[in-house]
Amino acid sequence: MADCLFCKIAAGEIPVERIYENNDVLAFPDINPVAPVHILIIPKKHYATSIDLSEEAPELCAAMLKASTEVARFQGIDKSGFRLILNTNADGGQEIFHMHMHLLGGEYIGRLRGR
């Protein structure tokens, strides 16, 4: 999609450290990390939100989760643990409308609202 930052990153028009990729999925570091490991995982094709992805390409949902496992292993944090965050629309805090998952780890991430 024209003028989509993550489409440009997926296409290689904006260079990033391509931590992991396959035909469908790309992982690269978040520009503003909030944990020692903070990686974004995106579908290479444009889906604005997780709703669009799950409705239009449900098979890619599995590919995204599988990619997160590969990335966590590659980063050496699969055993220590990590958190996946998937912000959707305004209340979810989504700022970039090319669907992406955050993979956070490398330290104890804490619990949501103490639960």
Ligand code: 5GP
């Ligand atoms: P959201 O709030 O939409 O779930 O997350 C967007 C994320 O994209 C933020 O964590 C932000 O730091 C990251 N981000 C924004 N612009 C860029 C960029 O140009 N390059 C990279 N690597 N990450 C970006």
Ligand code: ZN
């Ligand atoms: Zn896009």
